[in-house]
Each structure stands twice: as structure tokens, then as C-alpha cells.
Amino acid sequence: MNRLLQIVNNYAIFVLFFMLIVVLMILGANIIMSLSGFRHFDRPTIGIAIALFLALGMALWFLTQDEIAQRAGVGMKLAQRYNKKDEAYRNALQAQALYRYYFQTAPIGIVAINAAGLVDSCNPTFRQMVGGLRERDCHQQPIYQFANHDAQAALSSIIEQAYQGKSPPPIEIQLAGKDEMPVAVFAGKVESDIGEDHRLVLHLINITERKALEKQFVQSQKMQAIGQLAGGIAHDFNNLLTAIIGFCDLLLQRHAAGDPSFADINHIHQNANRAASLVRQLLAFSRQQTLTPRILNITDTLAELGHLLRRLIGESINLDMQHTRDLWHVKVDQTQFEQVIINLAVNARDAMPKGGALNIATQNLTLPAERRLGSEVMPAG
Secondary structure, three states, rough: OOOHHHHHHHHHHHHHHHHHHHHHHHHHHHHHHHOOOOOOOHHHHHHHHHHHHHHHHHHHHHHHHHHHHHHHHHHHHHHHHHHHHHHHHHHHHHHHHHHHHHHHOHHHEEEOOOOEEEEEEEEEEHHHOOOOOOHHHHOOOOHHHEEEEHHHHHHHHHHOOOOOOOOOOOOEEEEEEOOOEEEEEEEEEOOOOOEEEEEEEEEEEHHHHHHHHHHHHHHHHHHHHHHHHHHHHHHHHHHHHHHHHHHHHHHHHHHOOEEEEEEEHHHHHHHHHHHHHHHHHHHHHHOOOOOOEEEEOHHHHHHHHHHOOOOHHHHOOOEEEEEEOOOOOOOHHHHHHHHHHHHHHHHHHHHOOEEEEEEEEEEEOOOOEEEOOOEEEEEEO
């Protein structure tokens, strides 16, 4: 109803406006013809005709404005639609370029395979994993040929599960080639917008470092077990040595220095003390001895420790100890001190697999100011 009233109102305004123009045109035409001096024609008739002609022209002009406006509006809509399509096209190109950048520069191997298990595309990281092949050498090749023979069955299983729409857990396999790189494989199915089956995408992550860390962890657990076993044996052996040293002390009290048995008993006592020193070092190595700080002579301590160090570093590494004269004494737990020296010697041995020389030197040092070593602070003095 409101639309109908608006249409009637618009037409009424147009009619009134048209009649006003007709009146003005007739008056204008009569005045012009009167001034021009027409005599052979009926001036009112000519004026009315001219006025009607001009009015019809004006009406036609007003009527065509709507069509022109409509055509202009359609043109603007087409331009807007074209701009939107052009913007969508530019966005699609940008997204494609961004995808290509991520695909080519990804630090993990990415492979797209079809339903037949053939490689449609792969990124440079994957080609590097399989021996630095060229892209054309991988295109339309079976994905199974890039896996170790023992891993092809597991790879086939995860691909089949992914094509069935499942989310299979990742598997760890070895790639084919002389390096046999261990990788973790993730498989996922990608579908197109219209719902048709598309490609299967495989992501391969290099787990060489993780495997090395796992081996180191297993080895450290073995070493820890050996340390605990050595600590237990050392405790028992230390109890035996304590008894031997005690009985030697009793025998030395009964046999004076001139007694023929004194030398033999003294040798037993000295060897028992050396064995006790080795037991203490074993306990330090297994970290099963309590801290007891006391004043030590570094020169004597290192001399006693030298026998164990030579066994640890092996015959291919020459051990050389140099000591400064008048070396100051230190107050430290002997077990922890010996453990530090042992750790340094073992690290030096691992750094020289082909052999070399290990030099241990001591000297007096005075610090004018405190020195920070990592999270620890060495005070001045």
C-alpha cells in the first residue's frame, strides 16, 4: 500500500510539472511569435504546437532519465562485481604463492601421493632425505620404493588407514639408501571442496637426533646400574679392608721394627691402604659417599688418583701432571674433588678418540675480584 501511494504521488508530481512546462512553453511561444511578426499562420495554433512539441521533448527527456540511471546503476554493479572477482582472484594467487613458499621451505619432508600410491609432488626436504634426488626422479614413482624393505608393510598399513578416513598414529621407519635415515611418518587424507577424493599427504620428520638421545639415555641407565653395583661391592670390600687394616695395626704393635715379620706386615698394611683409596674412588665414581670437607694436599691427592686416571683414559693418551712448589692446601670433600678430576679426564678422553696427551697442572691463584662462572660465583681472594 505504501509503495502504491508513493507511485501515485510520483506520477501526480510529474503531471503537475508537465502541465506547468506546457503553460510556460505556450506563453513563451506566443510572445516570441508576436515579436517575430507572423502573419500567414494562426499564431495561437503555432504556439500551441510548438509548446506541445517542446513539452513532449521535455517529458521524453525526463522519462529517459530513469532508464539512463538504471543503466548507470547496472554498470556500477557490474564494475563492483568485477572488482570483487578481481580481488578474489588476487587473493587466490597470493594464497597459492604462500602455500608454495611453505611447501618448498618446510623443514620436514612433505609428499603428496595419489590413490595408486604414486608421488604427485614432494618438497626439497623430502628429496634430500632420500639421497638428494631431483624432482623428476621422484615424480610418479611408488612411495614404497623410498622406504626400507622392512618398513614397507608398516607404511602400506598407515596409507590404507588414511585413505579409509581414519587418523592413524604416526609410525617410525627407516628410509631407503645408505644412510637409512630414521623418520616419523604422519599420514592424512585431503578432500576437495566438492567432496571428491583428492590426495594423501605424508609428513616425514627426521628423528636421527632423537634416536641418538635415546641410545645415550639407555647407555646412561646402564652406567648408572654399573655405578650402583660398583658402589655396593665397594662398600662390602671397604668393610673387609677395614678389618684387614685393623688387624695389621694390631700385628704392628706386637712386632717391632727389628722383627723379621715387620716388613711383611708393613707391606700388607700399605697395600690395604692403597686398596682403601681405590675403594674410596669407586664410591666417588658411583656418588655414594657423604660429603666430609677436610684440608687436603692437592699434590698427594692427584698422585694417588693418577693410577685410576691412567686406567680410565687408556694407553693411547699420555697423562702428564705438573705441580707448583709450595702449593697451598685446600679444604674440600676429597670424594667430590676426585669426582671432578675424573669427569674432566673422561671428557678429555672422549674428545681425543685417536689418542693424545692430557696435562693436569696446579698453581696458586689469587682473585682480585669475584668471578662469575655460569650460575656460580667464585669469591675474591
